[in-house]
Structure formats: structure tokens, C-alpha cells
Amino acid sequence: MKARAARHRRAGRSLGSPASPGGEAAGSAFEADVADPMRACGLKVWTSVWMSELGVPKAARSLRQSDVDVLAWHRPSGRVFVAECKRVRPARTVGEIAAQLSEYRGVASDDAGKDKLCRHMERYGWLRDNPTALARVIGMEASRINLAPLLVTSAVMPMQFVATLPHPTDMVVLVDDLEQRLPALLS
Numbered sequence: 231m232k233a234r235a236a237r238h239r240r241a242g243r244s245l246g247s248p249a250s251p252g253g254e255a256a257g258s259a260f261e262a263d264v265a266d267p268m269r270a271c272g273l274k275v276w277t278s279v280w281m282s283e284l285g286v287p288k289a290a291r292s293l294r295q296s297d298v299d300v301l302a303w304h305r306p307s308g309r310v311f312v313a314e315c316k317r318v319r320p321a322r323t324v325g326e327i328a329a330q331l332s333e334y335r336g337v338a339s340d341d342a343g344k345d346k347l348c349r350h351m352e353r354y355g356w357l358r359d360n361p362t363a364l365a366r367v368i369g370m371e372a373s374r375i376n377l378a379p380l381l382v383t384s385a386v387m388p389m390q391f392v393a394t395l396p397h398p399t400d401m402v403v404l405v406d407d408l409e410q411r412l413p414a415l416l417s
Contacts, residue, residue, distance in 0.1 A: 267409035285363030308374040
């Protein structure tokens, strides 16, 4: 795992597998759009990091086969962002607002499975509960890690205004505002 990670870091590529055609390629491009301002603010950034590479055991198969879109850390402050990147269309109607709120409730339901926010919070939760595994991969002392879930979007989303979600609303950031907001998020 470490040798593979080192190869990718030296080559300036992300960890993870190459994007498949279509939506995943566009998602990878958006992840790069998120990573660039983070690097400009002095963070070390990896994109498309498989949870298996972060130490998730084989027994947690579903979690192990998922990935963190952007993992970024700032060694001086100890801040580590687990970022989910979402290219979304702006919600223009009541129905579109309701659909986005339904997709990003942060809960698992029996009929629909885990929604998009729930999967992100599950990855964040595992890393929060296993700081030693994360520390080993990023080369930072576990006691210094100040982990934060970050949701970076391409458009304003209604969930940014819903205080009852399991994700902090101040950690939902528009990609165009990211570079400006990062200094405050690092503290």
C-alpha cells in the first residue's frame, strides 16, 4: 500500500483507480477543481483515495470499496478534510429542491439504502474513529489530527440551509468560494 501511494504521489496522480468514461470522468475533473484551491492554500492533497488504502479492514467490504473524493491535510494546524465533491445542477423548482434534500438527508432507509450524504458521513466516521490508521497513511501524529467532513458543491444546495442534518452546514462549501473560505476552515 505505501509503495503504491508513494508512486502516485511522486507522479502527481491521485490514489485510486482511473476514471471510467462518462460521469466518473466528469467527477474526477471536479475533484481536480476542488484539489487545486486546496493546494494553493498550502494543503497536501490526494484525490480518489480508496478506503482500503486508508486501513479499512476486509470485513467492512462495502466501506472498504468506497473512496474519499479528496483527502487534504494541513500539517501546521493538524486539520484534515475528508471532502465529498458533488457536481450538481442548481435546484430551480420545489420538486428539484425536495429531490436534493431527499438525496442528502444523511440517513439509511430500508427501501432506498444509504443516501449520498450518509455514505460520506460513514467514511468520515470511520476515519474519525480510527485516527491511527489515517495517521499512518498521511504521516501525521494521530493526536494532532483535527478531522473535518467537507462537502464541496458546484452549485448552492438546499441542504446548506438545513441545520438538522448530520453534516455541519458551515462545512458545505461552493467550489468557487473554497479558496476564500479555507483559511477560516483551517482554524
